[in-house]
Structure formats: C-alpha cells, structure tokens
C-alpha cells in the first residue's frame with residue numbers, strides 16, 4: 001500500500017517523463033542550499049550564549065547532511081557569523097563527525113561546499129570567511145546571498161572588490177554570486193531566473209555582460225514547487241537544448257530540527273531518481289555548476305526568468321499608415337501623419353511598475369497605469385524610432401519600431 005502511495009505521489013507531484021534522455025531536453029542543475037541567521041533577525045537563538053541550542057542545531061545539520069550524502073545529493077552549507085562563532089567556541093569534534101568539527105566534517109568527509117553568508121550588519125563577508133578558515137577549512141569564494149535589487153541597495157558591484165574583515169585581519173574576494181535577493185525578500189519573484197550569467201552592474205541584475213567579473217548562479221524560485229514547474233517546461237520542450245538551467249532548493253536550518261522534514265526531503269529526492277537517471281536533472285554544488293558552465297557550455301549565459309513580462313507597441317501597428325490618429329491602410333511602412341496616441345500592450349504575472357515611451361531614444365513619457373499610452377503631439381519629420389520599455393520589479397522588456405513621421 002505504501003509503495004502504491006509513493007508511486008501515486010510521484011505521478012501527481014512531478015510531470016511524467018515522455019522521452020528518454022534527448023538532446024532536446026537540457027539538464028536542470030539542482031543545488032541544495034541552507035542558511036542560519038544572526039540572532040537579531042529573531043529567527044535564531046544566539047548560539048554563542050546558548051550552547052545547548054548550538055548542539056541541537058549541529059546535530060540537526062549533521063543528520064540533514066548525512067541524508068543528502070546517502071542520497072548522492074550535493075549541498076552548499078551557508079552560515080552567518082553567529083553560528084560559526086559558536087562552532088569555533090564549542091565544537092572540538094564528536095564521534096558523529098569522525099572527531100572533527102562540523103565544518104571540517106561537511107567539507108572533508110562529505111565533500112560539500114561551505115560558503116560564507118552575511119547580512120553585513122556587524123560582521124562582513126571577510127569576517128565570516130575567516131571564521132570558516134579558523135576551523136581548518138578554506139572558505140569558498142561563493143557569496144551566499146546578497147541584495148541585488150532595487151539598484152540603490154544592490155551589492156553587485158560591491159563584491160568586485162577585495163573585502164577586508166571588520167573584526168578580523170583577513171581578506172576575502174568573491175568569485176561567484178548566488179542568491180540575488182530583495183531586502184526582506186519582498187516581491188522577489190522578478191529576480192528569479194534559471195541559468196548562469198554575469199550581472200552587468202547594480203542597475204542591471206538581469207542583464208548579462210561578458211566583461212562583468214562575477215557569474216551569478218540563478219534559480220527558478222527556490223523550492224520543490226518551482227522545480228516542478230521548470231521540469232514541466234523541460235518536458236514540454238520549452239527549454240533551449242544548449243543552454244544551462246539551474247535551480248536551488250533553499251532550506252532554513254531551523255527546518256532541520258524536525259526529523260520528519262528530513263525524511264520528507266529524502267522522499268522528494270527519491271521521487272526525482274528517474275529524472276536523475278535520464279540526465280534530466282543533476283545534483284551539483286554551486287562552485288561545481290559554475291565549472292560545468294565554463295567547461296561544457298563555453299560560459300554561454302542563460303537568463304530564464306520565472307515571471308514572464310511581455311511588451312509590445314500596439315499603435316501605430318507596424319507597416320500601417322495613420323492620418324491624424326486613424327489607421328488608413330497597410331502600406332508596408334509605418335507612416336504617421338499628424339497627431340497619434342501611441343499605445344503599448346503590456347502583460348505580466350506580477351504588478352507592472354511603469355511603461356516608458358521613447359522617441360529616438362529620448363524619454364517622452366512615463367505611464368504608470370493602464371492603458372499605457374502617450375499622446376504624441378511633438379513636431380517630427382522623417383525617419384524615427386519609437387520605443388517602449390516596460391518595467392516590473394527587476395524585469396524589463398523593450399519593443400521598438402521604425403516609423404516615418406510628418407507632424
């Protein structure tokens with residue numbers, strides 16, 4: 001009965017595999033990442049002051065990590081400063097970790113990646129890296145979470161510099177970005193994109209720039225639920241065969257305190273076994289997947305957003321002649337004589353912030369509400385370019401047409 005239930009669960013939860021491994025279906029690289037947080041968030045105890053809470057969490061992390069190891073799954077353990085301070089203070093090794101401290105056990109015995117995570121309130125990334133280093137493990141150069149949006153708060157460019165510790169005489173330099181977020185994770189969906197790319201600058205998280213130094217490992221959301229949606233798209237043939245697709249399953253360290261959570265997690269991994277066997281998904285560490293991206297995908301960027309944003313100039317329609325705002329006939333060229341209301345059609349799964357209207361790259365109007373339009377009365381004669389830019393959170397979409405104006 002139980003076996004039947006599990007089989008049913010597989011059918012219900014994950015889409016059926018229609019074809020054996022095929023070049024049409026690109027691999028989805030999946031990483032498991034966990035965080036603990038500093039005590040001021042109110043979500044975690046002060047592990048330095050509360051040693052028993054530390055041991056409880058340590059044992060939970062060991063259980064979770066062992067389960068992943070047993071299932072052949074990779075893991076990025078990301079920790080903020082407070083928990084690591086407690087490891088430094090209390091953890092001299094136990095039999096459950098082969099006599100090693102937790103961090104050495106995760107890295108040396110299980111082969112997992114250990115990344116710093118910092119909100120940089122009182123300890124910065126270099127400090128957290130030092131706390132890992134001090135435990136006998138070389139910290140990775142992966143940024144375990146950072147603010148990527150809005151632009152005024154973005155730390156994309158900040159991580160290009162060598163960081164000096166605030167508490168410790170230690171330097172650390174980022175090589176990989178992971179977990180671009182909004183402050184407080186508010187309206188974060190527009191930042192979710194499967195793939196790896198190099199974010200251009202603070203203003204342009206979702207724009208690739210070959211000359212930018214740091215690759216970002218994206219994710220299609222951070223849950224089993226959104227992985228399921230991505231797998232469905234893979235099965236529908238909607239993903240491009242030669243591009244890299246990534247996903248992160250994010251786990252709060254608090255969840256690991258619950259044995260049932262760990263067993264449910266194991267079941268999810270087992271449900272995905274058929275996908276794994278066909279090469280449709282592959283479990284990877286974050287540094288590992290960046291190496292794969294460089295070696296197997298020629299570092300070709302992919303930005304596959306979770307939220308779709310579509311924008312189109314609807315009026316003037318391409319190829320039509322307009323006389324004082326009235327569409328006369330199809331002439332093959334877009335010709336506008338006299339005044340016209342330029343209209344944009346914009347569709348998005350989340351709230352649209354604004355639509356900008358440009359004439360020859362000069363901003364003419366910003367419309368914040370539907371219908372998105374601009375009353376074009378300005379004088380213009382000859383060839384010109386009309387462009388719209390729609391924005392929804394971090395997403396941006398353009399459309400442009402060439403027109404001949406006599407106004």
Ligand SMILES: [Zn+2]
Pocket residue numbers: 035036037080117118119145
């Ligand atoms: Zn955090």
